[in-house]
Each structure stands twice: as C-alpha cells, then as structure tokens.
Amino acid sequence: MNVIEADGLCHGVWLPGRQRLDILRGVELAVAEGESVAITGRSGSGKTTLLALLGLLTPVGEGTLAIAGRNVTNLSDRNRALWRNEHIGFVFQSYSLVRHLSAYRNVELPLRYGEGLHYRQRAQRVESALDSVGLRDRARSKPRQLSGGEQQRVAIARALVRHPAVILADEPTGALDVDTASTVLRTLRTACRERRTTLVVVTHDPQVAQGMDRVVRLMDGRLA
Amino acid sequence: MRHIAGHALSELRAHPWRAALSGLSLMVGALAIVAINMLSLITAEVFIAAAEQQDGRAATFGARLQLGVTQPDQLRAALLATTPVTVGGGAAAIVAEPSIRTGAGRPEDPIGTPLSFQEMRLIAGELSRVKRLPVLQGRWLAEDSAGAVELLFNQAAVRRWGGVGTVLRLKVTNDQPAITAAGVGIIADGGGDPRIYASLPALLRLRPAVLADTEVRLLIHHPTADIGTLTGIANRVALAAGGRLDGNLVRADQTAYLLEQLKSQRLAFSAVAAVALAIAALGILNIGLASIGERTRELVVRRAVGATRTAIVGQILLAAIAVGLISAAGAIGLAIVGAQWWVPTQIDPATAIEPPGVPWFAVATGVLATTAATLAGSIIPAVVAARLDVATALRD
Numbered sequence: 001m002n003v004i005e006a007d008g009l010c011h012g013v014w015l016p017g018r019q020r021l022d023i024l025r026g027v028e029l030a031v032a033e034g035e036s037v038a039i040t041g042r043s044g045s046g047k048t049t050l051l052a053l054l055g056l057l058t059p060v061g062e063g064t065l066a067i068a069g070r071n072v073t074n075l076s077d078r079n080r081a082l083w084r085n086e087h088i089g090f091v092f093q094s095y096s097l098v099r100h101l102s103a104y105r106n107v108e109l110p111l112r113y114g115e116g117l118h119y120r121q122r123a124q125r126v127e128s129a130l131d132s133v134g135l136r137d138r139a140r141s142k143p144r145q146l147s148g149g150e151q152q153r154v155a156i157a158r159a160l161v162r163h164p165a166v167i168l169a170d171e172p173t174g175a176l177d178v179d180t181a182s183t184v185l186r187t188l189r190t191a192c193r194e195r196r197t198t199l200v201v202v203t204h205d206p207q208v209a210q211g212m213d214r215v216v217r218l219m220d221g222r223l224a
Numbered sequence: 225m226r227h228i229a230g231h232a233l234s235e236l237r238a239h240p241w242r243a244a245l246s247g248l249s250l251m252v253g254a255l256a257i258v259a260i261n262m263l264s265l266i267t268a269e270v271f272i273a274a275a276e277q278q279d280g281r282a283a284t285f286g287a288r289l290q291l292g293v294t295q296p297d298q299l300r301a302a303l304l305a306t307t308p309v310t311v312g313g314g315a316a317a318i319v320a321e322p323s324i325r326t327g328a329g330r331p332e333d334p335i336g337t338p339l340s341f342q343e344m345r346l347i348a349g350e351l352s353r354v355k356r357l358p359v360l361q362g363r364w365l366a367e368d369s370a371g372a373v374e375l376l377f378n379q380a381a382v383r384r385w386g387g388v389g390t391v392l393r394l395k396v397t398n399d400q401p402a403i404t405a406a407g408v409g410i411i412a413d414g415g416g417d418p419r420i421y422a423s424l425p426a427l428l429r430l431r432p433a434v435l436a437d438t439e440v441r442l443l444i445h446h447p448t449a450d451i452g453t454l455t456g457i458a459n460r461v462a463l464a465a466g467g468r469l470d471g472n473l474v475r476a477d478q479t480a481y482l483l484e485q486l487k488s489q490r491l492a493f494s495a496v497a498a499v500a501l502a503i504a505a506l507g508i509l510n511i512g513l514a515s516i517g518e519r520t521r522e523l524v525v526r527r528a529v530g531a532t533r534t535a536i537v538g539q540i541l542l543a544a545i546a547v548g549l550i551s552a553a554g555a556i557g558l559a560i561v562g563a564q565w566w567v568p569t570q571i572d573p574a575t576a577i578e579p580p581g582v583p584w585f586a587v588a589t590g591v592l593a594t595t596a597a598t599l600a601g602s603i604i605p606a607v608v609a610a611r612l613d614v615a616t617a618l619r620d
Contacts, residue, residue: 048618048619051618052615052618055528055618057528057614057615057617057618058614058615077532077533078532078533078534081527081530081531081532081533082530082532084528084529084530085529085530085531086530090528090529090617092525092617092618096521096525096528096617097525098522098525098526099522100234100237100238100239101234101238105234109526109529110529110530113526113529113530113531113532113535114530158529162530170618
C-alpha cells in the first residue's frame with residue numbers, strides 16, 4: 001500500500017510583473033509503507049517546496065495528493081493541520097525545538113494537539129519515543145542543555161511520538177558533524193524500520209541518500 | 225480546550241518577565257482608571273462638602289418663619305411637627321440669626337468691659353443632619369439641656385475664644401443682661417470667620433423674646449420627598465410655633481447645580497482614564513507583536529506538528545487573558561487597600577469631606593476595561609500568529 005501518492009503536482013509563485021515562476025511541474029511520486037526515499041537535487045530545484053506539499057504545510061494547487069490513504073488535495077487548513085498531526089512527522093534541519101520546553105515537553109507537543117490522549121498514555125508514548133532515540137535520561141533537559149546531535153534526536157522522537165504513517169525530514173543531518181550525522185541518521189532509519197514508517201528525506205548529502213531504499217532526483221520541477 | 229489552556233500556561237512560564245511586564249502595564253492601566261475615578265470623586269466631594277456645609281445636604285429646602293414671642297413649648301411642638309420628615313432619612317432644623325449686634329466676652333473680664341461683636345446662630349433640631357457639620361471635638365448640642373445654654377464653636381471661633389469647656393457671656397437681646405453659656409463642641413462649618421452656635425431651646429427659656437428681632441429659617445432636608453409634602457410639613461411647623469411661613473419653601477442647597485457643573489470635569493477625568501488604558505492596550509499590542517516576531521519559528525513549528533489556527537489564537541489569547549485576570553485581581557486588591565486605608569489618611573479630618581470608599585463601579589469598569597484592553601492588544605498578534613506561513617517551518 002502506498003502511503004504517499006502524488007499525481008501531477010504543480011506549484012509556482014507569482015513574481016513582480018505578473019510573471020509566474022513554476023517550481024514544480026507535474027511531480028509524480030508514490031512511496032510505499034515502510035519505504036525510505038531520498039529526494040535530491042540542486043539548490044532551488046524545489047525539494048523543500050515538494051516536502052512542504054507532501055507535509056500538507058502548503059495547500060495543493062494543481063494535481064492530486066493522497067497521504068495515508070486519504071485524498072488530501074482539497075482539505076481545509078484546519079483539516080490539513082489535523083491530518084498532519086495524526087499521520088505526518090517532521091524532522092527539520094535546524095532541530096526546531098521549542099527552546100523553553102524540556103525535551104519531554106517538546107516530544108509531547110504533537111500529542112497535545114489534535115485528538116486528545118490521557119496523560120498516562122501520553123507519558124507512555126513520550127517515554128517510548130525518547131527511549132527509541134536513547135535520550136530517556138535527558139527528558140528534563142532544555143534544548144540549550146543538549147548537543148546538536150541530541151537535539152536532533154529529540155526532534156526525531158517528536159516526529160515518531162504520534163506513530164505517523166510518514167516522516168518527512170529536511171536535511172536532517174545538515175547541521176551536524178559527520179559522526180553525529182551518522183548516529184542521527186542510523187537512529188532515524190532504525191526507528192522508521194521498526195515501526196514500518198515511511199521516510200522521505202530531502203538531502204544534498206550523497207551518503208545520506210545512499211542509506212535510503214530509493215533515491216529520486218528533482219530536475220526542472222520534475223522527478224527523474 | 226484543556227490543552228490550549230496548558231499551552232497558555234506554559235507560555236506564561238516560558239516568558240515570565242514579558243508576562244509580568246504586560247501584567248504590570250495592565251494593572252497600572254486599571255489602577256489609573258480607579259485612581260482617576262477616585263480623584264474625580266474626591267474633587268467633586270470637596271465642592272459638594274463645602275456646599276453642603278454652607279447650604280444643606282441634597283436636597284434641602286428652606287423658608288422664613290414669621291414668629292412673634294415664642295414659648296419654649298411652642299418650639300418643642302414645632303420640632304415635633306417635623307417628625308414626618310425623619311421618615312425616609314430626612315431631618316429638619318430651625319436656625320435663627322439675630323438681627324441685633326450680638327456680642328461675647330469672658331466672665332473673668334473686669335465689670336464694665338464691653339462685649340465684643342460675635343456672629344451667632346441660634347439653632348434647634350437636627351442641623352447636623354440638614355447640613356454637613358462634622359463634630360471635630362466634644363459633642364453636638366443636647367436636645368434639651370436643663371437650663372444651661374450650650375455652645376458650639378467653629379474652628380475660627382475656637383482660635384478666638386477657646387474650645388470645649390470655654391465659658392462665655394453672650395449678649396443675644398438688646399435690653400436684657402448677658403447670659404452665661406459653655407462650649408460643648410467644635411464643628412467644621414467651612415466658615416473662615418468666628419461663629420458660635422447656641423442652643424435655641426435653652427436660650428428661649430432664659431430669654432423668651434430672643435426670636436422677636438431675629439430672622440428665623442426653617443430648613444428641611446429630605447433626599448427624596450417632593451416639595452408639596454415638605455411644604456405641608458413646613459406649614460404645620462410654623463403653626464405649631466405660633467407663626468406662619470413667610471414665602472414659599474425653596475431649594476436651599478446647591479448640590480444639583482454643582483453636580484451639573486461637575487459633569488464636564490468628570491468627562492475630562494474619564495477621557496484621561498481612557499487614554500491611560502489605551503496606552504496600556506497599545507503597550508500590550510506592541511509587546512504582543514514583538515513577541516510574535518520573536519517567536520515566529522516556535523509558532524510555525526507548533527503549526528507544523530498539528531496545531532490548528534484556532535489552537536494558536538486560543539493559546540495566545542488565553543495567556544493574555546490569564547495575565548489580564550491576574551492584573552485585574554492585583555488592581556482590585558490595590559484599589560481596595562488604597563480606597564479603604566490610604567485615601568482616608570490623606571483627607572484632613574477637620575473638613576467635611578467624606579472619603580469616597582471603594583469605587584466599585586470604577587473597579588468593575590477597570591477590570592472590564594483591562595480585560596478588553598488585553599483582548600484588544602492580543603487579538604491582532606494572535607491573528608498574525610495564526611496566519612504565519614507554516615511552510616516557513618522548513619526554512620530558516
């Protein structure tokens with residue numbers, strides 16, 4: 001079963017002078033459950049735009065998109081937020097942890113939106129997610145008390161905690177040194193494999209791309 | 225909702241200084257409303273108190289009484305005839321102003337020393353309830369002192385003659401010798417010249433002709449009664465005293481006129497209060513917008529992990545409301561302390577000014593206005609936050 005099915009996705013922006021700049025020109029992409037895919041391409045090729053569309057951060061203008069078995073092309077902003085909360089996890093390049101919240105509270109964040117869970121269930125999920133990235137003992141630490149690698153592992157735990165169908169990662173190792181990047185990537189891959197979570201990674205790094213089941217390249221607004 | 229409240233509380237904990245400064249700004253705004261209102265009340269009270277000292281409380285009506293030689297029993301009957309006025313919180317008094325040159329002197333002065341001029345009022349009934357005449361020391365005149373004439377001094381008279389316990393010789397009629405009277409109290413009547421108030425019933429027993437050459441006025445105070453009813457009572461009082469009303473009963477106090485005059489002053493005070501609150505609201509708006517700018521990343525990350533726009537708006541508004549409520553509670557507490565304990569200590573007890581008490585209406589207005597200002601100052605940042613482009617979560 002495909003967790004992501006994109007068909008003819010187009011996206012563009014209007015420039016001054018009523019000129020339209022097409023960024024994506026009919027992207028076709030299908031990613032199966034548990035599969036890991038790397039999206040590569042030159043800077044400005046539209047990788048991040050594609051990730052924003054797949055992550056329901058941007059409404060789909062042209063084409064159709066189905067995530068976790070539901071056609072999400074015409075969802076309202078609210079329903080996109082709820083679907084995102086339930087089925088999509090994000091790992092950002094710059095970790096993007098809320099700095100005044102502890103690691104525990106950061107991981108708990110997605111559970112506090114959308115469908116409510118009892119606090120015991122939340123605690124169980126958060127502890128399990130922190131366990132899976134090896135940071136249970138750092139649950140009380142604030143982001144500033146964690147190293148870059150640890151912060152990214154907390155971000156991975158946050159992406160995993162809802163048990164999403166897909167995790168979208170944007171240059172997840174871009175801000176880390178080689179050794180730390182390797183550890184973080186391994187953690188991400190292992191966690192996704194264990195949970196049969198689909199993983200889509202946007203990256204410039206050939207080594208990261210090689211670690212995925214499949215690599216697709218974005219050129220001239222289309223996947224090659 | 226519970227989760228939104230949780231986020232709001234975590235927001236307050238995360239930015240305690242910002243929350244404290246916003247709260248302080250609002251509290252100052254609410255307190256400004258209360259303080260300005262109290263200032264307005266006290267300013268009005270200064271004028272009203274002075275007017276009520278001189279002319280009577282709202283509403284007081286007066287008429288001249290034309291009396292001949294009046295017997296003490298007739299005066300007593302006249303005072304009895306005022307009883308219906310007391311129903312519903314009214315009071316009545318008879319005030320006589322001798323037309324002769326009244327005088328006073330000390331008993332120990334050598335025989336033959338002429339008495340010096342002293343302004344005097346002869347009073348019967350409840351003048352202290354008709355006019356605002358607080359007793360600063362001693363007591364008010366006894367209703368029926370057995371023979372002895374009692375006196376009240378205003379503050380200027382105290383400086384001239386002495387206070388409670390001072391014994392004076394008084395000339396109240398032209399052709400009879402002076403009588404001896406003793407001071408029993410000091411009152412604040414607002415007058416700058418020495419004035420002595422003597423007990424008319426006691427004086428009448430010693431000098432039955434005292435009212436013959438005297439202008440006598442009947443004063444009736446009642447907060448609600450109509451002039452027709454009061455005129456009927458005044459006529460019965462005049463008859464009981466063996467005389468008649470000379471002219472109509474007319475409004476004697478100036479409070480209605482003063483309140484009308486003070487309307488524009490109150491309006492000006494309200495405008496100042498509104499400006500104070502608007503400044504507080506703009507402060508909140510400024511802090512709110514600056515905070516959104518500073519927290520853009522956090523807010524888009526929250527949206528990315530599933531927060532709806534409503535949740536973001538709710539989180540920011542609830543945090544603002546919590547700050548507003550805490551500020552309002554602080555403002556109420558300070559307003560109560562100020563109005564109950566501090567303001568009374570600032571008012572000279574030698575005046576007729578009564579401390580205004582806790583201005584609950586102003587407090588309620590302050591709290592409501594604070595909440596409204598909080599919402600007004602937070603709603604724009606909340607909407608701005610909800611409209612942030614969530615796709616920027618992927619870009620630094």
